[in-house]
Amino acid sequence: MERTNGTMYSIGVVAGRLNVSVETIRLYEREGLIIPQKTKAGHRRFSEHDIDRLECIREMLTKKGMNLEGVRRVMAMIPCWRIHPECSAEDYADCPALNNSALPCWVLEGKPALCAEADCYTCPVYQLHVDCDGIKSLYHTQTFTKTIPPSIKGG
Ligand code: SF4
Numbered sequence: 501m502e503r504t505n506g507t508m509y510s511i512g513v514v515a516g517r518l519n520v521s522v523e524t525i526r527l528y529e530r531e532g533l534i535i536p537q538k539t540k541a542g543h544r545r546f547s548e549h550d551i552d553r554l555e556c557i558r559e560m561l562t563k564k565g566m567n568l569e570g571v572r573r574v575m576a577m578i579p580c581w582r583i584h585p586e587c588s589a590e591d592y593a594d595c596p597a598l599n600n601s602a603l604p605c606w607v608l609e610g611k612p613a614l615c616a617e618a619d620c621y622t623c624p625v626y627q628l629h630v631d632c633d634g635i636k637s638l639y640h641t642q643t644f645t646k647t648i649p650p651s652i653k654g655g
Pocket of ligand 1 (some may be wrong): 580584594605606607611614615616618619620621623624625626
């Protein structure tokens with residue numbers, strides 16, 4: 501499980517910090533909003549970054565008037581193919597992440613091998629600093645080194 505540095509917390513501790521139930525955090529996982537790490541025994545473990553992500557999700561749900569579907573769609577809009585360092589134009593030309601607006605890339609099926617075999621938890625896309633009001637800025641602040649093929653842009 502050791503894929504991050506720093507303290508890892510159990511789901512009970514995280515639920516207490518966020519003042520939500522353990523079942524609520526499990527729901528966010530089932531909804532594809534988070535992908536927690538698990539111990540060999542199957543116990544979920546959360547980093548401070550995971551907790552930041554959960555706080556962002558809570559804020560969108562409780563203060564921004566969004567529902568789970570809306571939060572998932574906001575995450576689905578992150579242009580992962582522009583952030584993933586190894587993703588080439590060939591990789592993403594047929595990738596469902598390019599056109600699917602309903603699911604974040606880390607829960608999509610049918611991705612190219614590069615992503616299908618990847619550990620999404622450690623991917624820079626999933627590890628982006630999550631700022632509830634800053635997701636739109638991702639479109640402006642990322643270094644866009646790749647362009648979308650004309651056939652996809654047009655359709
Ligand atoms: S490795 Fe996973 S999180 Fe990263 S771009 Fe691919 S599907 Fe998304």
